[in-house]
Amino acid sequence: MTARSIDRKLTLADPGEALARAGVVYADYQSAKPVDPRVVEAMLPYLTEKFGNAASLHAVGDVATAALEEARGRVAAFFGAEPREIVFTGGATEATNLGIVGYALRNKRKGDHVIVSEAEHISILNIAKYLEKNGFRVTRVPIDLYGRVSAKKLRARITDETILVSVQWASSEIGTAQPIAEIAELLDGTGIALHSDAVAAEGLLPIDTAAVPVDLLSLSSNDLYGPRGLGALYVRKGVQVAPVLLGGGQERGLRSGSEDLASIAGFAAAAGIMGAEMVTEVPRIRAIRDRLVERVLAEIPDSHLNGHPEQRAPNNAHFRFDAVEGEAMILSLRDEGVAASTGSACSSKTLEPSHTLISCGLLHEEAHGSLEFTFGRWSTMEDVERIMAVLPGVIARLRALSPLYRTHAPATP
Amino acid sequence: MKSTQYTEKTLDHFRNPRNVGTLEGPNVAVGRVGNPVCGDMMDIYIDVQDDRIKDIKFQTFGCGSAVATSSMITELVVGMQLDEALKVSRGDVADALDGLPPIKMHCSNLAADALHEAIKNWRAGVKPEDATTTPVEKSCHPAPTAVAEMEIQKLDDYDGKGLHRKVEDLSELADARVVVLDTGDRAAQLAMDLTDHTGRVVLMTAAKEPGVSPAVRSALRLSDVKILAEAQPLELLGEGELERIRVHDLNEDEEYELTADAFVVLE
Numbered sequence: 001m002t003a004r005s006i007d008r009k010l011t012l013a014d015p016g017e018a019l020a021r022a023g024v025v026y027a028d029y030q031s032a033k034p035v036d037p038r039v040v041e042a043m044l045p046y047l048t049e050k051f052g053n054a055a056s057l058h059a060v061g062d063v064a065t066a067a068l069e070e071a072r073g074r075v076a077a078f079f080g081a082e083p084r085e086i087v088f089t090g091g092a093t094e095a096t097n098l099g100i101v102g103y104a105l106r107n108k109r110k111g112d113h114v115i116v117s118e119a120e121h122i123s124i125l126n127i128a129k130y131l132e133k134n135g136f137r138v139t140r141v142p143i144d145l146y147g148r149v150s151a152k153k154l155r156a157r158i159t160d161e162t163i164l165v166s167v168q169w170a171s172s173e174i175g176t177a178q179p180i181a182e183i184a185e186l187l188d189g190t191g192i193a194l195h196s197d198a199v200a201a202e203g204l205l206p207i208d209t210a211a212v213p214v215d216l217l218s219l220s221s222n223d224l225y226g227p228r229g230l231g232a233l234y235v236r237k238g239v240q241v242a243p244v245l246l247g248g249g250q251e252r253g254l255r256s257g258s259e260d261l262a263s264i265a266g267f268a269a270a271a272g273i274m275g276a277e278m279v280t281e282v283p284r285i286r287a288i289r290d291r292l293v294e295r296v297l298a299e300i301p302d303s304h305l306n307g308h309p310e311q312r313a314p315n316n317a318h319f320r321f322d323a324v325e326g327e328a329m330i331l332s333l334r335d336e337g338v339a340a341s342t343g344s345a346c347s348s349k350t351l352e353p354s355h356t357l358i359s360c361g362l363l364h365e366e367a368h369g370s371l372e373f374t375f376g377r378w379s380t381m382e383d384v385e386r387i388m389a390v391l392p393g394v395i396a397r398l399r400a401l402s403p404l405y406r407t408h409a410p411a412t413p
Numbered sequence: 414m415k416s417t418q419y420t421e422k423t424l425d426h427f428r429n430p431r432n433v434g435t436l437e438g439p440n441v442a443v444g445r446v447g448n449p450v451c452g453d454m455m456d457i458y459i460d461v462q463d464d465r466i467k468d469i470k471f472q473t474f475g476c477g478s479a480v481a482t483s484s485m486i487t488e489l490v491v492g493m494q495l496d497e498a499l500k501v502s503r504g505d506v507a508d509a510l511d512g513l514p515p516i517k518m519h520c521s522n523l524a525a526d527a528l529h530e531a532i533k534n535w536r537a538g539v540k541p542e543d544a545t546t547t548p549v550e551k552s553c554h555p556a557p558t559a560v561a562e563m564e565i566q567k568l569d570d571y572d573g574k575g576l577h578r579k580v581e582d583l584s585e586l587a588d589a590r591v592v593v594l595d596t597g598d599r600a601a602q603l604a605m606d607l608t609d610h611t612g613r614v615v616l617m618t619a620a621k622e623p624g625v626s627p628a629v630r631s632a633l634r635l636s637d638v639k640i641l642a643e644a645q646p647l648e649l650l651g652e653g654e655l656e657r658i659r660v661h662d663l664n665e666d667e668e669y670e671l672t673a674d675a676f677v678v679l680e
Contacts, residue, residue: 142656142672145590145613156652325452327476331419331427353452361590361613361672363641365449401433401480403456403472404449 010044012037016378025338025383029315029376030172030200035266036225036377042269043227046262053258055250064261071261071268078224078271079217079234080208087233087254088264092199092220093123094245095233098254099195099216100127102241103164104136110191111161113137117149117178118359119171124197125355128166137161143359146308147176151186164193169207169217172200173343173356173372174307175316184213193239199223203274204282204313215239221263225377226270230263281377286314288375292384293317300392306357306370317373320357323405324398325368332398336390341372365404419477420511426481431488434470436460436541443541444530447523448665453479457487457527461535464495471527478517482506482524495532501525566648566659568678575655577677583610589674591615592658594646595623600679601633608637615671617641619663641671649676 015034019026052064069083076083089095104114116128118140128138141154149167158165165187170177180196187194195216198207202223209217217234221227235241235254247256274281296303302322321329326342333340343354353367373387399405419427435443436458447454453475460468469491471483486506490498503522507513534544568576580586580603588611593604595618604616616623616638623633623640633640645661650670657670 144674145588145611153652153656323474325475325479328427328480331424331477335428359672363615363639363671364452364669366639368449368452401430401472402474403445403454404474 012040014378016380019378023337025386027373027375027379027383027387028339028341029379030372030374031341032228033222033225033376034378035222035227036270036273038273039226039266039269043262043266046265050261052261054261055248055258064259067261067265068259071264074268075219075232075271078275079219080210081234082237084252085209085234085237087235087251088259088267089231089233089251089255090257090260091229092197092218092223092231094255095218095220095231096124096195096197097127097244098233098241099218099235100124100164100166101131102244102254103193103195103216103239104131105244106240106242107163107193108135111159111163113139113159113161114164114166115139115141115154115157115162116166117141117143117168119143119147119149119174119176119178119356120166120168121172121197121199122355124166124168141165141167143176143356145361146311147171147174147306147356147360148308148311149178149183151179151182154183155186158190158192162192164195166195166197169196169198169201170205170313171307171316171356173354174318174360175200175312175374176307177201177205177311177313179311180214181212188213200313200316203278204285204315209234209236216241221267221270224267224270224274226267227263230260230267232267282314285375285377285379288379288381288384289315289317289373291381292373292387295384295388296391299388300395303395306360306362313374315375315379317375318370319372320362320366320370321395322366322369323402324395326370328398329369329371329394332394333390336394338387338390341374343367343370343372418514419481420513423478423481423510423513426484426510427477430471430480430484432470432484432491433472434458435472436468436470440467440535441541442531442535442539443544444527444532444534445544446527446530447475447479448662449474452476453523455479455483455523455527457483457524457531458541459528459531459535461495466490466493466495466498475523476517478513479523481510482513483527485509486524486528490528495536499529499532501528565646568649571649571651571655571676574653575651575673575675576649577675578680580607580677583607586610586675588612590672591675591677592617592641592646592671592673593677594618594679595620595625596679598625598629600677601625601629601638603677603679604638605632605636612637613639615639615641615673617644617646617660619643619645646676 050063052060054064054068072086073083076086114136132138139157141149141157143149167178167183169180184194193215196214197218199220215236219232221230243254245256250256304320306318330342343357353364357367440461442459444457456472458470459466469487471487473480473483503525506524590613591607592615593600595616604614607614621642643663646658647661648659649655650657658673660671661668
């Protein structure tokens with residue numbers, strides 16, 4: 001038998017065109033992003049010709065080693081880090097496990113107290129619960145009306161036993177950007193490590209570990225339009241973490257398992273593209289988001305913006321509408337070809353409304369009426385027009401069904 | 414199964430709900446169940462003639478299945494004898510929709526409960542206006558705040574640390590999440606004035622509506638003050654300063670914590 005080559009040229013669909021053909025306005029980029037076709041092209045050689053294992057001592061392995069380290073350098077450069085500070089992981093959740101559990105275990109002799117913010121993603125709150133079950137004490141630091149952690153309240157919770165603080169860079173839900181530089185300054189020199197989940201800020205807000213003294217940073221490839229299932233943990237030089245996944249000792253012993261070279265090459269390509277295009281892409285996305293916020297608040301009565309009016313991820317618009325329920329909005333928008341997200345309890349596995357919105361001070365009934373739009377690389381102004389062609393009608397229809405809405409109507413004098 | 418993996422029939426009743434609205438007349442009763450806090454609330458109106466449901470309408474705040482089950486139950490029971498209608502169970506409603514995701518079964522319970530409540534109210538002679546909103550005369554009775562205040566735990570611990578007996582300079586509460594305890598018109602007026610300084614002002618009352626005069630009530634409705642009714646503060650919580658208020662939800666008889674930076678209890 002001879003090896004067969006595929007002579008048909010591989011053509012990659014453009015995500016924007018594919019969505020347009022399907023008739024879908026996709027405004028849920030925070031849930032999943034398409035992989036940029038340019039990234040896919042950069043990945044392909046590592047699936048076929050450059051398939052080696054970086055641990056092998058032969059020439060095929062050397063090609064892989066060179067590619068791995070080159071990719072590490074490009075990802076590090078995007079975040080202002082040194083190559084040896086980047087540990088590739090199987091996604092951001094794994095990076096967070098390594099960053100929080102790995103740090104806590106490795107540094108337990110220094111103390112047993114960990115602080116996490118109330119705005120953290122559910123994955124981090126669950127990791128904190130795991131630590132509590134395993135001999136650590138966990139304190140949550142509250143957030144303000146807009147979802148921001150106050151440095152003052154954080155300071156009030158620090159004890160002699162505190163070893164780690166985890167505060168996200170921006171909220172993946174309401175978009176609020178945390179005063180991470182201020183928090184990092186507060187902790188700098190105290191011996192308390194700062195971990196930050198940066199997935200909702202990647203490619204949207206500047207993240208420079210050379211300028212902001214964070215110790216641990218959870219990163220995701222997909223949030224830069226790279227492949228899913230790949231992430232990285234930034235570990236500042238000198239910071240010690242214990243592995244949570246054991247095996248052959250890859251990634252300096254911190255993350256065992258043969259490296260997924262194609263995905264890592266994809267992450268590096270995605271970081272390279274973002275590094276070159278962020279300066280034009282972010283203002284474009286921000287303009288789309290601003291237009292939606294402006295129109296919703298002006299054209300839909302009793303609508304509100306959740307999160308901070310300015311200090312927020314530029315792709316995020318998070319609303320709530322009095323007297324309507326989130327899942328009902330999502331279902332109706334789905335019928336109209338609009339893909340969005342909600343923090344309503346009825347859409348969740350637990351039937352609990354978004355903990356972030358409750359921590360911001362909203363009542364349960366208000367948290368139930370939340371609707372999140374997140375834009376991205378293939379979003380257009382036309383998307384805003386299409387959303388606004390249907391959203392006011394959806395809200396009006398659901399309010400007409402709702403026994404609550406009349407109580408919000410102005411009383412006739 | 415995703416919560417939104419509904420059957421075609423459920424989606425049809427969500428998209429095109431039958432019998433939406435309210436009813437009026439001498440033979441009308443209403444069943445109102447649920448709580449906006451839980452994310453669903455249902456009103457079912459029945460018009461009864463010769464012990465039969467002659468007409469039926471509903472209004473629902475809730476998710477897809479809450480809307481669909483209300484709509485479905487109105488179709489199932491219209492024309493039925495009351496005793497027959499009382500036998501319609503949550504299972505019957507779910508079956509008629511070709512099934513519901515397991516996590517959504519409580520919604521069908523709610524629709525059956527609302528119907529049963531309406532029949533009960535009709536038999537007890539409870540008029541819709543008595544069953545739905547409390548009449549103005551009743552809610553004008555002052556909420557039992559004077560007594561309740563004594564019972565709020567750790568109230569004094571937060572004096573000057575989030576508890577305000579008076580607010581002289583409104584701007585000191587700029588951008589704070591302020592909860593004002595309903596102690597009458599003056600408290601309500603302060604709550605409204607505060608909306609110029611912060612986006613979050615809650616007026617908390619143990620009654621079904623704030624105990625204020627009709628003029629203030631109208632002004633409140635037009636204002637950005639969020640009314641939190643049937644809520645009793647139990648305890649103030651926080652690390653050094655007020656951060657949360659433990660609240661008794663009097664309607665559901667449940668407790669929850671409300672995030673707040675300031676609690677105003679006027680003297």
